[in-house]
Structures are given as structure tokens and as C-alpha cells.
Amino acid sequence: MDKRAITPELVSRLVAAQFPQWSDRPVIPVALDGWDNTTFRLGDTMSVRLPSHEVYSVQVDKEHEWLPRLAPHLPLPIPEPLAKGAPSPDFPRPWSVYRWREGSPVTGDGVSDLVTFAADLAGFLTALYRCESTDGPSAGDHSFNRGRPVCVWDEQVRGALDQLGDAIDVDAALRVWELALDARGDEPRTWVHGDVTGSNLLHVDGRLSAVIDFGCSAVGDPACDTTIAWTLLYGDSRLRFMDDLDLDEATWARGRGWALWKALMHLLQDQARPGAGAAASVRMGWHWPAQRVISELIGSLD
Numbered sequence: 001m002d003k004r005a006i007t008p009e010l011v012s013r014l015v016a017a018q019f020p021q022w023s024d025r026p027v028i029p030v031a032l033d034g035w036d037n038t039t040f041r042l043g044d045t046m047s048v049r050l051p052s053h054e055v056y057s058v059q060v061d062k063e064h065e066w067l068p069r070l071a072p073h074l075p076l077p078i079p080e081p082l083a084k085g086a087p088s089p090d091f092p093r094p095w096s097v098y099r100w101r102e103g104s105p106v107t108g109d110g111v112s113d114l115v116t117f118a119a120d121l122a123g124f125l126t127a128l129y130r131c132e133s134t135d136g137p138s139a140g141d142h143s144f145n146r147g148r149p150v151c152v153w154d155e156q157v158r159g160a161l162d163q164l165g166d167a168i169d170v171d172a173a174l175r176v177w178e179l180a181l182d183a184r185g186d187e188p189r190t191w192v193h194g195d196v197t198g199s200n201l202l203h204v205d206g207r208l209s210a211v212i213d214f215g216c217s218a219v220g221d222p223a224c225d226t227t228i229a230w231t232l233l234y235g236d237s238r239l240r241f242m243d244d245l246d247l248d249e250a251t252w253a254r255g256r257g258w259a260l261w262k263a264l265m266h267l268l269q270d271q272a273r274p275g276a277g278a279a280a281s282v283r284m285g286w287h288w289p290a291q292r293v294i295s296e297l298i299g300s301l302d
Contacts (some may be wrong), residue, residue: 015045037049067080105200115236158255183257192215197285231284
């Protein structure tokens with residue numbers, strides 16, 4: 001089923017058929033929808049989230065199993081599964097009903113005190129990394145490689161550098177990448193969120209109020225969670241985030257590699273379809289366009 005076919009009318013039918021106690025609640029599209037899932041508000045207190053493609057379906061069971069276990073150990077609200085919808089002739093994949101979390105997605109200019117925000121986010125991630133991870137799902141296809149070694153993107157990064165040519169300082173970007181590849185060793189093995197970006201962080205009056213969308217969560221290397229240090233944070237807020245998160249330099253080096261990969265993918269989007277990558281950066285709550293992110297990464301090595 002194509003994402004465009006996932007409409008409020010379809011969701012209303014699904015809810016009425018499987019959860020008739022909520023059939024009188026209006027179904028309203030959210031302002032900022034996701035890539036992996038299509039999300040709607042269900043009444044005032046709930047949301048409905050449907051995988052936009054079969055490859056994302058495995059995330060439904062993962063969230064229903066693990067989010068209730070993680071939530072008591074975290075300082076801020078995360079998605080709370082309320083019910084799991086079954087595949088049906090109307091919609092061939094499992095889907096979820098969650099409690100609605102109040103707040104607005106973080107944007108590049110939407111938080112006035114980024115230093116306090118950075119401290120709030122570092123505190124949340126520190127708590128997440130301390131959660132028991134022994135039996136958690138190891139990073140892999142279900143997390144879209146979040147939590148795996150950054151070298152999984154080596155072919156993509158080198159190919160992007162070849163394609164982009166004079167658009168960026170290729171030699172300097174390659175240095176960022178190779179330092180990330182060299183920063184291997186005893187990587188931490190913790191829970192990771194997997195997609196720490198503005199669109200998955202909610203704020204109320206500038207304070208981090210909730211962290212959502214754990215579809216890419218896994219147990220693995222937390223370096224993938226650090227990219228926001230260069231895509232959103234800068235100056236004192238970046239320093240506060242890095243100080244409070246207290247990861248070793250090797251993890252930060254791998255995090256720079258992750259941020260470089262993301263920025264290069266946005267630039268390739270722009271090359272294929274002008275403006276697409278820039279729009280994605282804004283949508284994800286980046287403070288900088290992708291070229292500036294790469295400059296920040298290069299400058300952080302000095």
C-alpha cells in the first residue's frame with residue numbers, strides 16, 4: 001500500500017473495526033508527518049501510527065515490547081503504546097495506537113535557550129544509555145543500521161564524495177570520515193534512540209518535553225545519536241551537550257562520521273532534485289544546511 005493511500009478515512013475504518021470504543025474520536029493528520037510511518041491524531045489524547053512500507057513493520061512489535069520497559073527509567077515521556085492493530089484487508093501491516101505527547105517539534109530557530117535544551121537532551125540520552133540492554137535487540141536491519149559500526153556507510157560516503165566533487169572540500173571531508181573509521185575499539189553497547197533529530201524531539205516553551213519515534217532504536221554504539229551536536233547545536237550549546245553526555249573522543253569521532261554521512265545524503269538529494277535535501281534538513285530541525293554541517297564537522301577537527 002502506497003503512503004498516499006493512508007488517509008484519515010482509512011484510519012477511521014481501521015479504528016472502528018478493531019477498537020470500536022474509540023470510533024467516535026476524530027482522526028486528524030499531524031502537521032509534521034514521518035518518513036517511516038504515517039501518523040494521525042486520534043481525538044485529544046491519542047495518536048495512530050501506521051508503517052508506510054512493509055520494511056518498517058518490524059518496528060511495531062519492537063516498540064510495543066520495549067518502550068514500556070524503558071519508560072520508567074527515563075526522565076522524559078516517550079511514546080506509550082496503548083493498542084496494537086492487526087493487519088487486515090484494508091491495511092496489510094500491523095499498526096499502533098499511542099498516547100498523544102504534547103509539544104512542538106524542535107526546529108532550527110524554535111528554541112531560544114539552546115544551552116538548556118542541550119543539557120536536557122544530554123540528560124535524557126545519558127539515562128537511556130544506562131538502561132539495561134542485555135536482552136535488547138542488537139542493531140541491524142530493523143534499526144536501519146543505527147547502532148552498528150559507522151563503516152556500514154563506507155561505500156555510500158566514498159561514492160558521495162566522488163559525485164559531489166567541487167561542491168565541498170572533499171579532502172577535508174574524507175579526513176573526517178577516515179578518522180571516524182579509525183576510531184574503532186571497545187565501542188559501548190547501549191540502548192540507542194537511533195534518530196535523534198529535531199522532528200523527533202518535542203519542546204514546550206523551549207524546554208525538551210518528550211522524545212518520540214523509537215523505530216530505529218536498538219542496542220549498539222551510541223555514536224549515531226550524537227549527530228545533533230553538528231546539525232542543530234553550536235557554540236556553548238554544543239559544548240554543553242558534549243560535556244554532559246560524557247562520551248569518549250572515539251565515540252565523538254564516529255559521531256562526526258555519522259553526521260557527515262547524513263549531510264552528504266542531503267547534498268546528493270539536492271543534486272538529484274534541487275531543493276529536496278535542503279527541505280529535508282529543515283524538516284528534520286537542522287540549524288544548518290548540509291554544506292554548513294560539513295564545514296562545522298571539518299572545523300571541529302582543528
